[in-house]
Amino acid sequence: MEVKANLDSFDHIGVVVKNRKATIKSWLAKLCVESWRKTEAGQVPVALAHARMGETICELLYPLEDKFLWAEFLRTRSEELQHVCSRVDDVGIAS
Numbered sequence: 001m002e003v004k005a006n007l008d009s010f011d012h013i014g015v016v017v018k019n020r021k022a023t024i025k026s027w028l029a030k031l032c033v034e035s036w037r038k039t040e041a042g043q044v045p046v047a048l049a050h051a052r053m054g055e056t057i058c059e060l061l062y063p064l065e066d067k068f069l070w071a072e073f074l075r076t077r078s079e080e081l082q083h084v085c086s087r088v089d090d091v092g093i094a095s
Helices: 020-031 069-076
Strands: 007-016 037-040 046-053 056-063 080-088
Touching (some): 007 069, 056 069
Parallel strands (some): 007 056
Antiparallel strands (some): 037 046
8 A cells, every 4th residue: 555645834945045144134125034043953064044935945955074975965066955854743754
């Protein structure tokens, strides 16, 4: 029997950036995105910033170490959407 995940809505989008402060300033000027909450991920070397855009949260990921996943992403691609996270009823079924 096939089990299907019920995708309720988007929780957040993740965008990898080269400069968290400059991106926040740019998004404020161009998109009027305000009220950013800045944090660090703890054991993972990335600085985060979160802001609500309608019903979706935008997450900026700024790598703090050159050898980590998001730094590699920036080297091989550019500043862009890295992931989309959906809300689901059951994470175990959805994964």
